[in-house]
Amino acid sequence: MSNLLLFPILIPLIVATVLMLFPNKIKMQRMIALIGTIATLAASFFLIYKVFNDGIQVVTLGSWPAPFGISMVSDLFSALLVATTSLIVLFVILYSFPTIGLKREQSFYYPAVLFLMTGVNGAFTTGDIFNLFVFVEVLLMASYMLISHGGQRQQLRESIKYLLVNIISSALFVASVALLYSVTGTLNMADLAVKIPQIEDTGLLTVIAVMFLVVFGFKAAIFPLYFWLPGSYHAPPMPILALFGALLTKVGVYAIMRTYTLFFTMNIGFTHELLAIIAILTILAGCVGALAYFDVKKIIIYNIIIAVGVILFGVSQMNEAGVTGSILYLIHDMMIKAALFFLVGIVAVIFGTSNLRQMGGLMKTYPLLGWTYLVAAFGIAGIPPLSGFPGKLLIVQGGFEGPQFWGSIVILATSLIVLLSAVRIFIYAFWGEPVETKPLKKSAYRAMLIPSIILVAITVVFGVGAELFMPFIMDATEVLLNPSLYIEAVLKE
């Protein structure tokens, strides 16, 4: 079964294609989409087991030798992310059943979600820089469709912005890859990691490294390049927003983590310090937004930007604690963002608005929702037994061990702001005088709440049982910090 690592990419691709054949049979669409994601999840868990026991898995497509064919590489880092992605897509599909609406389901909603999953899983697994571009385009195409899906006024306006920004950044991506190819003559990431240290012109390579930071920064929404995100993410309906918030920016973060640990390590003093400064500015910019808005969606959207900054700060330190913390925090953040969007989505449906000022007093009528939200809010802020804590602790430790100790202080201080912004939703929506609410069918409420509660429960398990997951995370860190392991696995003679 040498092709095992392709299954998390192939299963959603095939299922999405099959779903294109009968767009109007909703029951079949739901069933097959659900079965497909469960199968993907099972395959990705088996992949983690396999990588953990047998080491890094590599397939070079078409039986060509390694630097010439496209290599697909699955180390624990990418396998963990693939599993997290599959888990989130499964919950998004479950959450879509009661919320997305018949009309949208009939116009290729599930195929688009599964194509997005194909792109994300592929981007996490590929070992070829141009193939990474192709998979990023696959997920972007699917996201273009999803962001404009339904064709409401606001969605159309925001999808134009989103399209423009992403087309420009994709063109820049191609230009950066072209420049890298003209310098090194190869596109395989492992081969790049071998070739780059042999090149004497580190000035040019530093320029390319910064160009890649700009490209992936557009996707990941880092400090000066995040301007498109709050508006664009505000437009689509909640399950799509949860999908975007949990997955899309994380692909950019993953790409930065991969390139900045694997091959752009020739001038750490400049590139990684730049990354650290940008990460801190990203956190601050996100905090300003998270405090400024009285809109539940906007608050959580700005928390995405904060988390991107926190993760990238951990990577920029390039020490064991920092990178381990980043991986932990990345996985935690993907799950908790999806869970928070789910919960906030229920709140917005109950009140019929996402404006905090028009909410109040839900605690009496929906206590379970309130307590679940509180746990998730504490999780995102990193209160000890919950999932945000171990990652952030290690990132802060990495900062104190590394050159940018002041960054750790900023992260600690801004955690309070994150907590404040998340708890403010709780105070406004769940405490105070009850406000008139829209009638919500009990079955629909339950169908929305159950996936959210399970996802929050999984994050709690991830936080409380962090010690259980540590061996996997440590293995992932080891590969990131020792590129030679990655290179040997791909270019085995």
Place this chain on the structure above:
Amino acid sequence: MKTNDVMLKTATKVVTFIILMFAVHIFFAGHYTPGGGFIGGLLTTSAIVLLMLAFGIDTVKKILPINYVVLSAVGLLIAIATASASIVFDVPFFTHAYDYFDLPLFGETSLHSALLFDVGVYLVVVGVTMTIIQTIGEDE
């Protein structure tokens, strides 16, 4: 005033077949000379578009009752199936195979599984471009 388009219609009847033959030629030539599934698909589409210009979208729909969304899905499935067939033989994904066959009319011909993949590409290209043209053309 009703315009007279006898010239256009008569020319189209002849030219369409020439374009279609050329599309097939380009498609099969792809392995050894310039050409392949993508350009072959585009040429086929251009033939159908010419028919649409001359005879109108509804007439073409009647003579070619194809659901182009399904067509592109089928093409995608063919492409994925060709690539995935290698999984059954437990070799890396996308490994192709070829052999020589004695065909009745062509003599000894080498057939390569990349051809099947190209058939998939061809169908996807025709399906996608026709979907685009039809949806825009029918939009009021």
